[in-house]
């Protein structure tokens with residue numbers, strides 16, 4: 312099964328370090344940095360620095376602003392490198408195990424699902440997905456691996472907050488500013504590229520993923536609401552190129568997303584959707 316996490320390194324070399332907590336991917340490294348993009352490490356952004364550390368070309372200690380306690384906690388060395396597949400499988404197994412330890416029926420109301428026997432039924436893009444007590448996912452639709460982890464995350468973290476019926480950009484979600492650059496690169500820009508070249512994108516979103524056209528928000532040419540998870544609505548607004556202006560695509564979320572899954576879950580979920588549409592477009596012979 313393939314996930315969209317980045318490959319991991321373990322920041323540990325010696326035997327004592329084996330007892331240190333590990334940072335398993337670029338995002339985890341990014342989270343412990345200042346995220347001010349000050350450039351004092353020689354990289355333009357903290358994300359670029361995190362990627363360099365992750366790939367073993369820099370060490371955590373080369374950020375002059377990292378808190379000494381944090382540096383001590385995580386160490387700064389890279390030792391063994393696990394494969395992407397191993398990391399993917401590990402992440403999936405860990406989440407599945409966490410799911411198997413909770414009472415899914417007790418969670419049903421909060422996550423907007425339905426209890427059927429010991430299983431939980433969730434609407435994913437409006438289609439039923441069954442979550443068995445051991446965490447096995449099954450559905451009439453293909454469960455894309457990019458969506459499997461966000462589903463687990465959602466079940467574990469959804470607080471069941473009521474939706475406000477309003478939309479805010481991703482950066483206005485809690486911690487959204489810190490994730491905004493990554494979100495733009497991995498989610499909005501790839502979806503915009505698909506929309507630019509693949510004219511049937513929005514029709515396919517409606518057909519395949521129960522999308523609904525809504526009144527054009529923010530003067531966009533196309534506004535489409537999706538519901539990838541029961542309490543995570545998502546608004547896609549697309550502006551066609553016009554009069555020398557480039558096209559644009561922005562995504563908006565209900566403010567209750569902060570309580571119903573959070574920024575990181577939404578980031579991974581949306582990156583998965585962007586990848587899915589990239590694949591669908593590629594299948595139609597469109598290079599994106």
Ligand code: SF4
Pocket residue numbers: 344345346347348349350351352353354355356357360361373374375376377
């Ligand atoms: S020096 Fe540290 S805080 Fe500044 S850009 Fe580099 S990683 Fe980010």
